Amino acid sequence: MTQIITSLSQIQDDYDALFCDLWGCVHDGVRALPAAVAALQAFRAAGGTVVLLTNAPRPRASVAEQIAGMGVPDDAWDTIATSGDAARSAMFSGAVGSKVYFIGEGRDHPFFEPLNIVSDPVDISMVPMDQADGVVVTGPFDPNQPPDVLRPQLLEAKTRGLKMLNANPDIVVDRGDHREYCGGAVAQLYEQMGGTVLSFGKPHPPVYDLARRRLAELGDGVPDERILAVGDGIATDVKGALLEELDVLFVSGGLAAAETETETKTDPDPAKLESYLNEHQMNPPYTIGYLR
Structure with a gap:
């Protein structure tokens, strides 16, 4: 059974690095969460390294600019690993051809900026569906609409x-x-329709490989047993960490706030939390209501 803790400081001495999710843990999509920022600052002040590990479909420079605008200070983290960078590496290596049909918002166009870590990169161009070799998705055209509205394009x-x-x-x-x-x-939806999907963010291995490389770039040789993953997504953050055999701190006040009754409290209801974890067949070593 998961151990409910009330502060990262209770367990941080057991770890030298964090692979910390952003959305739902450090910010709410609009503004930084002050207690979470303070927890990351304290972890770094005690000698730890913070890798922000996010499924954002954008380059890390774009994410750094975005979170700064939300109020996440530079002294709360050391480096960033994004699903976007892991996927971009595959795209520029030719994973879905050179002519792609793009599904996403205009603000995600930095995804197609050149990537210098790939030798002899493929020249990528965005084209109509009938000319495409493959499809690149960063998100729906309109995130407020259910994905079913894309069924005609996906069927083609x-x-x-x-x-x-x-x-x-x-x-x-x-x-x-x-x-x-x-x-x-x-x-x-595309998989349900019988299509083939290549995914690179959490819970899939490529983004964890990228996070380890970004950590190593800092000169920190941290073994996996000294890395703690932090996240609120049961099917992404928690599942991915457990598949990578990393310890994980589940933040129940994010996506699962209602199911775990964390939204009206500072900590999850133990019975509701146990039911939620059993339903998803996940057993993170630690759970916290909100990162603090």
């Missing part, structure tokens, strides 16, 4: 046998008090 792609590169495996996120659909919802 599936009929043509196109692979889909999904840059964000998250199904939904909460922007303040409003829930929005993500790339994972589109990819899930």
Whole structure:
């Protein structure tokens, strides 16, 4: 059974690095969460390293700019690993061809900026569906609409046998008090329709490999047993960490706030939490209501 804790400081001495999720843990999609920022600052002040590990479908520089605008200070983290960078590496290596049909919002166009870590990168161009070699998804065209509205485009792609590169495996996120659909919802529908999806963010291995490389770039040789993953997504953050054999701190006050009755309290209801974890067949070593 998971251990409910009330502060990261209770367990932080057991770890040298965090792989910390952003949305739902450090910010709510609109603004930084002060207690979470303070917890990360305290972890770093005690000698720890913070890798922000996010399913954002954008380059890390774009994410750094975004979170700064939300009020997350630079001294709360050391480096960033994004699902977008992991997926971009695959795209520029030719995973879905050179001509791609893009599904996503205009603000995600930085996904197509050149990536210098790939030798001899493929020249990528965005084209109409009937000219495409593959499909790239960063999210729905409109995150407020269910993915079913994309069924006609997805049916054409599936009929043509196109692979889909999904840059964000998250199904939904909460922007303040409003829930929005993500790339994972589109990819899930495409798979249900019989299409082939290539995914690179949590819970899939490529983004964890990237996070370890980003950690190593800092000169920190941290073994896996000294890394703690932190996240609120049971099917992404928790599942991914457990598959990587990393300890994980589940933040129940994020996506599962209602199910665990954390939204009206500072800590989850133990019985509701146990029921939720059993339903999803996950057993994170630790759970906290909100990162603090």
